[in-house]
Structure formats: C-alpha cells, structure tokens
Amino acid sequence: MSLSAQIVNLLAALLLLIGFAMLAQRRILTLIHLFAWQGVVLAASTLIVAHGTGQAHLYFSAALTIALKVLLIPWVLHRLIDRLNIRWDVETLINIPTTMLIGIALAIFAFALATPISQLASTITRSTLGIALASVLLSFLMMIVRRKAVPQVIGFLAMENGLFFAATSATYGMPLVVELGVALDVLVGTFIFGIFFFHIREQFDSLDIRHMEKLKED
Amino acid sequence: MTTTTGIAFQLLQSLFVVLIAPLLMGWVNRCRAWLQNRRAPSLLLPYYAMAKLFHKDAVIARDASPLFRLTPYVLFGCMWLAAGIVPVLATALPFAPAADVIALVGVFALARVFSALAAMDIGTSFGGLGARREMLIGFLAEPAMLMTLFTAAFISGSTQLTTIVNTLAHRAFEVHPSLLFAAVAFLMVLLAENARIPIDNPTTHLELTMVHEAMILEYSARHLALIEWAVAIKLFAYMTLGIALFLPWGIAAAGDWAALPLAVVALGVKLALAGAGLALLESLLAKLRLFLAPEFLSAAFLLAVLGMLMHFLVRG
Numbered sequence: 244m245s246l247s248a249q250i251v252n253l254l255a256a257l258l259l260l261i262g263f264a265m266l267a268q269r270r271i272l273t274l275i276h277l278f279a280w281q282g283v284v285l286a287a288s289t290l291i292v293a294h295g296t297g298q299a300h301l302y303f304s305a306a307l308t309i310a311l312k313v314l315l316i317p318w319v320l321h322r323l324i325d326r327l328n329i330r331w332d333v334e335t336l337i338n339i340p341t342t343m344l345i346g347i348a349l350a351i352f353a354f355a356l357a358t359p360i361s362q363l364a365s366t367i368t369r370s371t372l373g374i375a376l377a378s379v380l381l382s383f384l385m386m387i388v389r390r391k392a393v394p395q396v397i398g399f400l401a402m403e404n405g406l407f408f409a410a411t412s413a414t415y416g417m418p419l420v421v422e423l424g425v426a427l428d429v430l431v432g433t434f435i436f437g438i439f440f441f442h443i444r445e446q447f448d449s450l451d452i453r454h455m456e457k458l459k460e461d
Numbered sequence: 462m463t464t465t466t467g468i469a470f471q472l473l474q475s476l477f478v479v480l481i482a483p484l485l486m487g488w489v490n491r492c493r494a495w496l497q498n499r500r501a502p503s504l505l506l507p508y509y510a511m512a513k514l515f516h517k518d519a520v521i522a523r524d525a526s527p528l529f530r531l532t533p534y535v536l537f538g539c540m541w542l543a544a545g546i547v548p549v550l551a552t553a554l555p556f557a558p559a560a561d562v563i564a565l566v567g568v569f570a571l572a573r574v575f576s577a578l579a580a581m582d583i584g585t586s587f588g589g590l591g592a593r594r595e596m597l598i599g600f601l602a603e604p605a606m607l608m609t610l611f612t613a614a615f616i617s618g619s620t621q622l623t624t625i626v627n628t629l630a631h632r633a634f635e636v637h638p639s640l641l642f643a644a645v646a647f648l649m650v651l652l653a654e655n656a657r658i659p660i661d662n663p664t665t666h667l668e669l670t671m672v673h674e675a676m677i678l679e680y681s682a683r684h685l686a687l688i689e690w691a692v693a694i695k696l697f698a699y700m701t702l703g704i705a706l707f708l709p710w711g712i713a714a715a716g717d718w719a720a721l722p723l724a725v726v727a728l729g730v731k732l733a734l735a736g737a738g739l740a741l742l743e744s745l746l747a748k749l750r751l752f753l754a755p756e757f758l759s760a761a762f763l764l765a766v767l768g769m770l771m772h773f774l775v776r777g
Contacts, residue, residue, distance in 0.1 A: 249636040252775045256638035256767075263763060267756075340759040347766055354774050370775040 247295035251412075254288040255371035258408060259350070262381040265401060266346050266388075267339050271329060274397050275320045281404050282312030289411055300419045301411070307426050308407070316400060316433050323437050324393060327444065334390045334451075342388055346381055353377035361413075375409035390451055392443060396436045403429055466718075467555040471545065474554070478544040482697035483507035483690065485736055492740030507693060514686035522583045522679055532579035533680065533687035539572035540694040549701045550724045551713035552623045552630070561620040562610040565702075566603060569654070572691070573599045580676035587668050591675025594751060598660060598672065601758035602653045605646055608765030612643040613706050615772050622705070630709035638775065642768030644707040649761035651699045653754070655692075658743040660754050670748070700739075704731050 261281045268274045286308040293301030335342060357373030382402035386395045403425070410417050417425075447454040487504040494501040503509070521529065546560050546568075560568070577592035614620045616637065617628035653660045656673035665671055668678070677688050705712065711727030713720035749757055 246636075252771075253636050253638045253641065255775075256642065256771055259767065260642070260764075263767070267760065340756055343759055343763050347763060350767065350770060354770055358774070373774050374771075 245295070247291050250291055251288050251295075251371060254284050254291070255374040255408070255412070257284050258288070258404075259374050259378055259381075262378040262401065262405070263343065263346055265397070266342055266381055266385050269339075271324055271391075271393055271397075272321075274394060275317050275324070278320075278397050278401060278404075279313050279317040281401060282308055282317075285404055285408055286313065288408070289416070292411055292415065296415055298415050300422075301416050303419055304407075304411075304416055304422045307422065311426055311430060312400070312404065315430070319433055319437065320393070320397070323440065327393075327440060329391075329393065336388045336390060342384070346384060349380040349384060350377040353380050369412065371412040372409060375405055375412050377405075379405035379409065381405075390453060392436075392440055392451075396433070399436075400429065400433070464555060467553055470551065471554050471556050474549055474551075475541060475545040478549055478697060478701075479541055479690075479694060482544070482693040483511065485697050485700065485732060486693040488733065488736045489696075489740050492737045493743060496740055496744040507689070511686040511690060514681075514689070515683050517682040519682035519684055521681075521684075524584060525679075526582055528575075529579050529582045529679075530684070532575045533684040533691070535575045536572050536691040537687045537694075539568050539575075540691040540698065543568050543698045544694050544701075546622060547698050547702045548623055548626045548705050548712060550728060551718075551721060552627045553713075554623055557623045558621065562614060562622055562625070563607070563620060565622070566606055566610070569606075569695075570599070570603060572695075576676050576688075580679075583679045585679065587671070587675045587678055591672055591678075594672045595676060597751075598653050598754055598758065601755055601762070602650050605758060605762040605765050606650045606654070608762060608769055609643045609647045609650065610706075612639050612765065612768045612772055615769065616640070622702075626705045626709050626712060629706065630712050637772075639768040639772035640707060642764045642771060644703070646761045646765035646768065647703050647706070649757065649764070651703060652742070653758055653761070655696045655699055657739065659746045659749045659757060662748050670751075672751075700732060700735050701728070704728070704735065 258281060261277055261284065265274055265277045265281075268277060286305045289301050289305040289308060292298070293305060337345070353376040354373040357376050361369040361372040379402055382398045382405055385398035385401065389395050389398065407425075416422065443455070484504060484507070486507045487502070490506065491501040491504055542560075543565055546554070546557055546565055548554060548557070573595060577595050580588035580592040580595075582588075610620075613625050613629065616639070617625040619625060619628075652658065656663055661672040661674075662670065663673070665674060668675060671678075673692075677685065680688055708731060711724055711731075713724040
C-alpha cells in the first residue's frame with residue numbers, strides 16, 4: 244500500500260471518528276466545531292488523493308470544501324445560534340451510549356455492504372468506501388435521534404460530507420460542474436434552513452420539532 | 462538463547478518491574494506537583510511511605526474474615542504475575558506462554574474481584590460503595606480492554622503478548638488507523654482502570670467521591686503498603702503494556718542481549734514521557750461525575766471496536 248493511500252485511510256478513520264463524536268456530542272457549539280473539523284479532514288484527504296492521482300479538479304473541490312464547509316457554513320451556523328440564543332444541551336430521543344451502539348451496528352452494516360463494491364473499484368482509495376457509507380448512515384442516525392432543528396441540519400450537512408467523501412473514494416470525485424452545483428445547493432440550503440429556524444421559533448416558541456407533529460391546536 | 466539465561470532474565474525483569482514501579486508513581490506525582498505550582502515531593506516518597514507502613518502494626522477490624530487479610534497478598538501476586546507477562550525490556554520471556562493477553566485481562570479481573578470482596582467484607586458503607594463503583598467501572602472497562610488487545614492480536618495473528626510485540630516492533634513502518642484507535646481506547650481504559658482523574662481521583666480525601674480509595678479505607682500498615690505497591694505495579698504494567706503495543710521501538714528482540722542497554726534507555730525515556738503525559742492529562746481534565754463514567758468507557762469500547770473493524774476494512 245502506498246503512503247498516500249495509508250494517509251487517506253487514516254483520514255477516513257478520523258472522518259468516521261468525528262462522525263461518532265458528533266453523534267455523542269451534547270452541545271450545539273461543539274457540534275459546529277466538529278462539523279468544521281470534519282470539513283478540514285475531508286479537504287485534507289481530497290488534497291492527498293489529488294496529489295496522489297494527479298486529478299487537477301480535486302484541488303478545486305478541496306478549496307471549495309475549505310471555503311464552504313470549514314469557514315462559511317460554520318460561521319453562518321455560529322451567527323444563527325447566537326441570534327436564536329441557543330447554546331445549551333441538545334436533547335436526544337435515545338440516550339447516548341445506546342445511540343453509539345446503534346452507530347457501531349450501522350458501521351458494521353456499512354462495512355459489510357461496501358466490501359464487495361469496493362473490490363470492483365480500481366481507485367487507490369477504494370477501501371475507504373465503507374467508511375464513507377458509514378459516515379453517511381451515522382449522520383442519518385443523528386438526524387433521526389435529535390429533537391431540535393439545528394442539530395438535525397448539522398446532521399444533514401455532515402451527511403453531505405460523507406457523500407462527498409464517498410464520491411472521492413469510489414471514483415476520484417464528481418465532475419467539477421456537479422460539485423459546484425452541490426456546493427451551491429448546500430449553501431442555499433443552509434440559508435433556507437436558517438430562515439426556517441426563525442419561522443419555526445416564531446410559530447412554536449421553540450425549536451423542538453415535536454411541536455410540528457401536531458396538526459391542530461389543542 | 463539458552464533456557465537458563467532466559468529464565469534468569471525473566472526473573473530479573475519481574476524483580477526490576479516490582480522494584481522500579483513505585484519510582485514511576487513518584488515521578489507522576491512529582492510532575493503533577495510541578496504542573497500545579499506546588500513544591501514537588503521527593504521521587505522516592507512512595508518508597509519512604511511504604512517503608513513507614515511496613516514498620517507499623519496492622520490494625521484489622523474485629524469482624525474481618527481471612528479473606529480480608531489474604532487480599533493484599535493476592536493483589537500483589539496478581540500484579541507481579543501481570544508484570545511478568547508484559548514484555549518490558551525484551552521479548553524473550555520464557556514464562557510468557559503461560560498466559561496470553563486474555564489471561565492478562567483475567568489476572569486484572571481476579572485482583573479486582575478480590576479487592577471488591579475485601580472491601581465489602583468489613584461491612585462499612587464506604588467499602589460497599591467503593592466496591593460497587595469499582596465493579597461498575599471494571600465491567601465496562603474490561604470489554605474495551607479486550608477489544609483493544611484483539612486489534613493488536615489481529616495485526617500480528619497471535620494473542621501471545623511476546624509475539625504481538627515482536628511483530629509490531631520489527632516491521633516496516635506503516636500507518637495503522639486501527640492501532641491509532643486502539644491506542645486512544647487503551648489510554649481511556651488505562652485512566653479508568655488505574656483510578657486516575659476523569660474517573661477517580663487518586664489523591665482525594667472526600668469519601669463520597671472515592672472509588673478505589675473507598676475500598677482500601679480499612680487497610681493499614683503492611684497490608685496497605687502491599688496494596689499501594691500493587692497499585693504502583695499495576696500502573697507500571699499498564700504503561701509498559703501500552704508502550705509495548707503502540708510504541709514498541711527499541712525493545713530488544715529475543716536472544717539479542719546486546720540490545721538490552723539500549724532497551725533500558727528507551728524504556729526510561731518512554732516511561733518518563735508517559736508519566737509526564739499522565740500528570741499533564743490529570744491536571745487538564747476534571748473528574749467526571751460517576752454517572753458519566755459509563756459514557757466515557759462506552760466511548761473507549763466504541764473506539765476499540767472501530768479500530769478492529771478498521772483493521773478488517775483496510776487490512777492494516
């Protein structure tokens with residue numbers, strides 16, 4: 244195994260670790276920091292793949308990742324939680340050790356699912372496909388078990404990180420046009436979510452999405 | 462390597478570990494005192510304290526059963542055995558095939574069960590409280606510890622510690638994400654098992670927050686000295702196990718006696734750094750609430766399992 248493949252494996256492991264840390268995290272502020280760190284790891288692994296394979300467009304996507312997912316979106320989220328004045332603990336539907344155990348089960352499932360697929364791939368990063376899939380599933384789990392709207396959005400953004408990583412590891416990334424489109428979508432999505440937060444809070448006096456499950460006033 | 466030199470080395474190494482272990486304790490305490498801007502106690506303070514305790518008369522509760530008297534010796538024996546299995550200076554240990562890593566965890570568990578039983582034997586409330594807490598921490602730390610060791614065992618294809626360390630120490634440099642995860646998990650287990658700060662405070666005087674100290678409140682004189690000594694050996698065994706698994710470079714190969722002086726120097730440097738690191742970690746962290754301990758240890762378990770999975774996924 245070449246050194247760059249080893250480092251990509253290591254970064255993939257870190258990505259998964261950050262995914263688990265986000266799953267276990269109770270504070271929204273730390274959650275945003277973890278999201279930013281996930282972006283850093285993602286950008287680093289993209290850079291190494293770009294360097295190792297000579298795919299020039301991957302440099303652009305790494306730069307895009309840094310600009311958007313490490314700097315801009317975390318900053319927007321920071322502003323948002325400042326404005327909404329929410330910094331305290333996140334409520335989860337299931338307690339955290341149980342969530343972690345479900346997370347392990349999901350990781351095993353993802354690894355088992357990805358092993359036959361990755362044997363078909365010819366990229367140097369093929370073994371990380373399982374990790375990418377696992378981090379997508381973990382973000383999904385995070386969206387399911389969180390009660391408040393902001394952590395759910397962070398889970399959504401983290402899921403996008405996992406998908407991006409999957410694309411890099413399976414096929415050396417999507418074409419630049421697609422990547423630009425996705426990046427723009429994520430950015431616009433974040434802004435729309437931001438506006439939604441204010442509306443939700445105005446309507447229900449809280450960001451707890453349980454209130455939205457009721458259809459009529461009681 | 463002739464068997465007699467091997468056995469002689471094995472005996473010498475176990476003796477070395479038992480004699481040097483309190484020094485490590487002294488070093489950790491000294492580093493912590495420096496970090497907290499206190500005047501540091503002497504490096505040899507653990508020895509003085511034990512010598513003082515050995516000269517005192519033991520006081521034993523009226524209701525104590527023979528188990529209570531026996532426990533310090535069992536603890537000391539268990540830790541000595543553990544220290545004999547872990548490759549500290551060289552991987553040539555003729556006694557090591559007697560017990561692999563699973564048995565090593567078993568030896569630690571035996572010591573834990575005995576100390577918990579002895580704590581409940583007297584019937585004081587603090588003893589029972591400490592014993593229950595210790596078992597709570599122990600039953601969560603053990604699987605994490607086993608998973609950590611299994612990760613290393615998978616890489617080297619053996620559960621024999623000497624084989625594992627031989628394989629890990631004498632191979633081409635390779636980045637193992639699985640070992641990285643295992644190392645972090647091992648560190649967390651080390652902190653929990655040795656009653657260090659995020660889980661337990663070794664210097665606490667507040668009975669309500671004690672875990673390990675609450676169990677040995679009733680011990681005095683030579684019994685207490687033996688327990689303190691066993692605690693020091695346990696910390697030493699854990700640290701050398703961590704060094705042997707995750708930073709094995711410099712350990713002497715089987716039969717390579719010329720590498721031994723270098724191995725001693727390497728071990729000294731690594732232990733000094735590890736002790737300082739432990740003191741730093743303890744100064745930076747705050748003690749967790751007891752009810753957060755399961756979360757801490759389940760995180761350790763999670764990391765260890767992830768490490769193992771990672772090994773299967775990326776074959777490294």
